[in-house]
Amino acid sequence: MNDTSEVVLRATAVTKRYAGVTALDSVSFDLRAGEVHCLVGENGAGKSTLIKAITGAITPDSGTIVLDGNDITKASMRTRRDLGLAVIYQDLQLVPQLSVAENIFLGAELKSGAKLLDKRTMNARAKELLDNLGVSFRVDARVGELGISLQQLTATARAISRDSRVLIMDEPSAVLSGHELDVLFGVVKRLTERGIGIIYISHRLEEIFRIGDRVTVLRDGHYIATSNVADTDQPALIRQMVGRDVEAYQNDTIDAPKGAEVLRLENVGRKGALHDISFTVREGEVVGIAGLVGAGRTELARVIMGLDRLDTGQVYLGGKPVKISDATKAVSQGIALVPEDRRAEGLVSMLSVEQNACLSVIATMSPFWLVNYRAMHQKVGEAIQAMAVKAASVKSPVSGLSGGNQQKVVLAKCLSSECKLLIMDEPTVGIDVGAKKEIYNLIGKLKEQGLAVIVISSELPEILTVSDRILVMSAGRVRGEVDPRSATQEEILELAIPPMSAILEEVA
Numbered sequence: 001m002n003d004t005s006e007v008v009l010r011a012t013a014v015t016k017r018y019a020g021v022t023a024l025d026s027v028s029f030d031l032r033a034g035e036v037h038c039l040v041g042e043n044g045a046g047k048s049t050l051i052k053a054i055t056g057a058i059t060p061d062s063g064t065i066v067l068d069g070n071d072i073t074k075a076s077m078r079t080r081r082d083l084g085l086a087v088i089y090q091d092l093q094l095v096p097q098l099s100v101a102e103n104i105f106l107g108a109e110l111k112s113g114a115k116l117l118d119k120r121t122m123n124a125r126a127k128e129l130l131d132n133l134g135v136s137f138r139v140d141a142r143v144g145e146l147g148i149s150l151q152q153l154t155a156t157a158r159a160i161s162r163d164s165r166v167l168i169m170d171e172p173s174a175v176l177s178g179h180e181l182d183v184l185f186g187v188v189k190r191l192t193e194r195g196i197g198i199i200y201i202s203h204r205l206e207e208i209f210r211i212g213d214r215v216t217v218l219r220d221g222h223y224i225a226t227s228n229v230a231d232t233d234q235p236a237l238i239r240q241m242v243g244r245d246v247e248a249y250q251n252d253t254i255d256a257p258k259g260a261e262v263l264r265l266e267n268v269g270r271k272g273a274l275h276d277i278s279f280t281v282r283e284g285e286v287v288g289i290a291g292l293v294g295a296g297r298t299e300l301a302r303v304i305m306g307l308d309r310l311d312t313g314q315v316y317l318g319g320k321p322v323k324i325s326d327a328t329k330a331v332s333q334g335i336a337l338v339p340e341d342r343r344a345e346g347l348v349s350m351l352s353v354e355q356n357a358c359l360s361v362i363a364t365m366s367p368f369w370l371v372n373y374r375a376m377h378q379k380v381g382e383a384i385q386a387m388a389v390k391a392a393s394v395k396s397p398v399s400g401l402s403g404g405n406q407q408k409v410v411l412a413k414c415l416s417s418e419c420k421l422l423i424m425d426e427p428t429v430g431i432d433v434g435a436k437k438e439i440y441n442l443i444g445k446l447k448e449q450g451l452a453v454i455v456i457s458s459e460l461p462e463i464l465t466v467s468d469r470i471l472v473m474s475a476g477r478v479r480g481e482v483d484p485r486s487a488t489q490e491e492i493l494e495l496a497i498p499p500m501s502a503i504l505e506e507v508a
């Protein structure tokens with residue numbers, strides 16, 4: 001890619017208003033052949049709205065979009081696809097019951113004559129597509145049985161199964177870690193070498209410096225700037241995104257004395273998922289759980305929460321052995337979970353921001369239906385404000401919120417529920433830099449109030465920042481414990497890399 005590469009996609013002065021918000025205010029953006037053009041901005045800045053205007057998922061109020069010389073401003077999504085526009089949505093949109101190959105060709109009418117292609121041809125072509133991406137795994141495996149990384153590669157292969165000119169990736173890396181990220185970046189590089197222009201959205205700024213050629217910043221629906229990645233740095237980008245400097249979070253309470261034991265696991269196991277797990281969490285302590293995707297961290301959270309049964313071992317709460325058979329029991333025992341898949345598990349999309357945020361507070365504040373609404377609204381309101389949830393009003397339905405703002409509502413909900421033990425699974429995926437720091441501050445405050453907290457995170461800088469102790473998991477076991485005061489990312493990764501046998505099992 002160089003400065004003179006042709007522009008394949010150009011959006012000019014695109015404006016989109018919703019009741020109460022201007023999501024995009026005359027924003028322009030262009031993409032060159034063979035470049036990775038990153039799009040960044042705080043939650044609610046307008047990134048997804050711009051993407052939707054480009055793909056045709058929404059019609060802008062004004063502005064034009066030109067793809068390869070064709071004005072597509074009013075074209076159907078189908079026409080845009082035929083002209084070479086490909087998208088990988090954040091939720092991947094795969095059918096878990098179908099095979100990799102079937103998913104790749106789903107709806108693409110892979111026919112010979114009028115007949116649907118037979119399985120063999122389809123599998124062979126799917127394999128070819130994966131080869132082109134530089135990866136190889138079983139194309140007849142059912143997608144639901146694959147790890148998230150291979151699912152994403154499937155979605156990528158599907159997106160480029162036709163001759164694409166432009167590929168849009170909306171936060172593709174949010175669920176990836178370690179070598180999976182390397183695979184993704186390898187694929188991105190191959191695609192750009194074929195002249196495909198890529199629009200890449202991510203909240204992890206370090207990625208932009210690994211794969212980006214140019215970066216455009218949006219703020220509050222406005223275009224702020226476009227820079228060559230080589231000519232900018234993280235602090236400069238953050239200033240453009242947030243409008244001010246954001247200092248790093250300091251874990252001031254790491255040395256503070258911890259209180260009584262809240263949770264203890266002894267030799268906990270679950271067939272095929274967890275093996276021989278023992279650890280304790282005390283009042284006022286944040287225990288970080290690091291590991292790669294698939295290491296068993298979410299499974300561990302589910303077992304503690306009573307969502308899955310444990311086969312062996314014992315859980316103790318406040319020193320007493322307990323049997324948590326379902327989530328209601330967990331909540332009544334004072335355990336709260338911020339689930340990883342928040343959009344699916346944490347929100348009711350027709351309800352308003354405030355109603356959603358209050359849901360679990362109702363469940364925990366009072367065992368009877370005598371809820372003090374005033375107190376509840378105040379608590380929830382404080383959490384929503386601290387995280388700067390961007391919504392026209394707390395009465396707006398959450399379905400109209402940007403991805404990151406929906407996440408914040410779920411967090412507000414959990415943070416304001418009365419619990420003794422808070423488990424957060426990937427608390428800041430999809431959350432922008434400024435709000436991340438607010439969330440770390442909130443975790444610090446909860447800790448000072450004596451809460452026991454478990455933070456599961458794939459982001460190593462995050463886990464090193466918020467934890468008092470870090471357990472590293474791989475292949476369902478705790479491989480070791482490290483001290484965040486002295487540990488490095490490399491040390492954690494070394495413990496987190498699963499044994500070779502486990503990797504081969506998944507990719508075979």
Ligand SMILES: Nc1ncnc2c1ncn2[C@@H]1O[C@H](COP(=O)(O)OP(=O)(O)OP(=O)(O)O)[C@@H](O)[C@H]1O
Nearest residue numbers: 018023043044045046047048049400401402403404
């Ligand atoms: N369907 C809708 N109805 C009402 N408001 C909407 C709708 N879609 C988006 N918005 C608003 O437009 C603004 C921009 O949202 P957008 O989804 O583009 O943000 P984003 O930059 O993608 O943020 P994130 O990083 O959180 O995904 C937000 O304030 C959002 O609430």
Ligand SMILES: [Mg+2]
Nearest residue numbers: 047048402403
């Ligand atoms: Mg978005």
